[in-house]
Amino acid sequence: MLGLTSLGDSQIQGLRIAVAYITKAGSDLLVDVLSNKVGKALWNSIPKIVTTSFDFGLTEPVALTSLKQLSNCTVNIRGIEVLQNKRLLPVNSFHPKMYIFDKDGSISAFIGSANLSLSGLTTNTEAAIIYGNVSNTAEIDACWEEINSKCTPLTGLLLQQYREARKKYASRSVKPKVKKEKSAPVSGAVTRSRLSLFYQAISTAVITPQNYGHFWVEAGAMSSGGSGNQLELPRGANMFFGFNFSSYDGQQHTIGCPVIFSRDKVWLDKPLTWHGHNAMERINLPTVTQGGYSYKNTIVHFTRNNNRYELLVFPWSHPLSQIWRNRSQEDGLIFKLGIGSTRVCGLY
Numbered sequence: 001m002l003g004l005t006s007l008g009d010s011q012i013q014g015l016r017i018a019v020a021y022i023t024k025a026g027s028d029l030l031v032d033v034l035s036n037k038v039g040k041a042l043w044n045s046i047p048k049i050v051t052t053s054f055d056f057g058l059t060e061p062v063a064l065t066s067l068k069q070l071s072n073c074t075v076n077i078r079g080i081e082v083l084q085n086k087r088l089l090p091v092n093s094f095h096p097k098m099y100i101f102d103k104d105g106s107i108s109a110f111i112g113s114a115n116l117s118l119s120g121l122t123t124n125t126e127a128a129i130i131y132g133n134v135s136n137t138a139e140i141d142a143c144w145e146e147i148n149s150k151c152t153p154l155t156g157l158l159l160q161q162y163r164e165a166r167k168k169y170a171s172r173s174v175k176p177k178v179k180k181e182k183s184a185p186v187s188g189a190v191t192r193s194r195l196s197l198f199y200q201a202i203s204t205a206v207i208t209p210q211n212y213g214h215f216w217v218e219a220g221a222m223s224s225g226g227s228g229n230q231l232e233l234p235r236g237a238n239m240f241f242g243f244n245f246s247s248y249d250g251q252q253h254t255i256g257c258p259v260i261f262s263r264d265k266v267w268l269d270k271p272l273t274w275h276g277h278n279a280m281e282r283i284n285l286p287t288v289t290q291g292g293y294s295y296k297n298t299i300v301h302f303t304r305n306n307n308r309y310e311l312l313v314f315p316w317s318h319p320l321s322q323i324w325r326n327r328s329q330e331d332g333l334i335f336k337l338g339i340g341s342t343r344v345c346g347l348y
Contacts (some may be wrong), residue, residue: 001029001033001121001122001320001323002323002324002327003110003128003130004030004099004110004114004121004128005030005033005034005037005320006130006303007099007101007108007109007110007130007132008033008034008037008038008101009037009038010038010039010042010263010264011103011104012038012042012046012101012102012103013046013102013103013104014046014047014048014049014101014102015034015046015047015048015049015099015100015101015102016048016049016051016098016099016100016102016144017048017049017050017051017098017099017100017116018050018051018052018096018097018098018144018147018148019050019051019052019096019097019098019099019114019115019116020052020053020055020058020093020094020095020096020097020115021052021053021055021056021058021059021115021116021117022050022052022059022060022063022064022067022115022116022117023059023060023063023116023117023118024060024062024063024066025117025118026063026115026116026117026118026119026120026121027063027066027067027116028066029118029121029122029319029320030116030121031070032318032320033314033320036312036314037263037312038263039263039264042263042264043071044071044072045071045072046072047072047073047074048070048072048073048074049073049074049076049148050067050073050074050075050076050116051075051076051077051078051147051148051151052064052075052076052077052078052094052116053077053078053079053082053090053093053094054077054079054080054082054083054088054162054165054166055079055082055088055089055090055093055094056087056088056089056090057087057088057165057166057169061159061162061163061166063116064154064159064162065159068154068159074153075153075154076148076151076152076153076154077151077152077153077154077158078094078147078148078150078151078152079092079094079150080152080158083161083162083165086169087169088165088166088169096147097111097112097113097114097115097120097128098110098111098140098143098144098147099111100140100144103133105135106133106134106135106137107131107133107134107137107140107141108130108131108132108133108134109130109131109134109140110128110129110130110131111128111129111131112126112127112128112129113126113127113128114126114128118319121319122319122322122323192336192342192344195334195335195336195344196335196336197234197335197336197337197338197339198234198235198236198237198335198336198337198338198345199234199235199236199338200335201335202236202239207333207347208239209236209237209239209240209347210239210240210242212240212333212347212348213303213304213348214301214302214303214304214324214327214347214348215237215240215301215302215345215346215347216299216300216301216302216324216325216328216345216346217231217233217237217299217300217337217343217345218299218316218337218343218344218345219231219295219296219297219298219299219300219313219316219343220296220297220342220343221296221297222295222296224282225284227287228287228294228295228296229284229285229286229287229292229295230282230283230284230285231282231283231284231285231295231300232278232280232281232282232337232341232343233272233280233281233282233283233337233345234280234281234335234336234337234338234345235248235274235279235280235281235338236281237272237281237345238255238256238272238274238281240302240304240347241256241258241272241302241309242258242307243255243256243258243272245274247274248274248276248279249276250276250277251274251276252273252274252275252276252277253273253274254271254272254273255271255272255273255274255281256271256272257269257270257271257272258270258272258283258308258309259307259308259309260285260286260302260308260309260311261308261309261310261311262286262291262292262293262310262311262312263291265286265290265291266308267286267290267292270283270284270285270286271283271284278338278340279338280337280338280341285300285311286311292311293311293313294313295313297315297316298313298314298315298316298321299313299314299315299316299318299321299324299325300312300313301313301314301324324346324348325346327346327348328346328347328348329346331348333346333347333348334346
């Protein structure tokens with residue numbers, strides 16, 4: 001999921017997806033992340049083509065309905081003859097997984113094993129090759145044309161026929177038992193209490209923040225300041241942003257202004273400061289009126305990109321937020337912000 005969504009940026013001019021199966025949860029997640037990442041206006045304006053199948057009845061009709069309702073989105077079906085077969089069994093299964101981001105004179109692509117499902121984008125072990133800004137698009141375009149050469153545009157009538165066939169046949173299929181996954185340990189108070197402090201990990205050389213490309217912080221109540229945009233950071237967070245501040249006295253100091261960007265906006269005037277009274281660093285984030293976000297009870301995520309820092313913000317319980325936390329947790333890189341704080345942060 002992280003590699004896939006990293007390809008979406010303000011340069012995108014179109015999106016082409018060809019996947020075997022689609023679920024509502026998976027398509028909602030991808031749409032939510034990409035539309036927030038590139039901006040709602042740009043997302044609505046670009047042409048989007050989604051090609052999938054009715055094979056085995058695995059694609060959810062409600063997902064197709066939702067995709068058809070997107071602005072400038074065309075949905076195609078490969079192999080509609082499967083509607084005539086019992087249990088929707090295809091003679092030849094449709095099985096590609098291609099996500100193509102069209103840009104000006106180039107494409108970026110994510111080609112691998114992940115279907116457009118929540119498990120495919122989050123919990124499954126998947127493999128993929130990422131192509132970034134490829135100028136010679138002939139080979140991928142030819143593959144796309146071959147996939148779509150035998151497709152049928154999804155109509156209301158075709159969708160209704162699929163619903164009826166799926167209800168008649170697919171419901172008889174034996175559903176595999178799925179082992180219930182445990183909640184992420186970082187959500188528990190006991191686990192939080194056992195975490196090391198961020199600055200302690202720096203002091204003992206466990207981590208060097210500037211060696212990681214991603215840094216996230218649990219925003220919490222965002223009660224500092226009147227605009228709800230002052231994010232308290234752990235001591236040492238400035239190192240991730242390219243600074244080397246260490247004058248941790250009882251005073252207040254301005255460390256610097258990292259270049260923050262999100263969607264099509266760039267901010268050069270967001271100070272990162274040290275506040276001696278509570279022994280925390282703090283960064284002033286762009287407010288909603290400035291083109292930023294509402295930060296209360298979210299996860300605030302920064303990605304380093306050529307000495308600039310991309311800002312992404314999602315609710316703490318959002319699936320992408322869980323992916324970020326799980327990624328850090330796998331490497332033992334989740335930390336408490338400070339001695340008196342219950343909030344956590346992480347690197348990867």
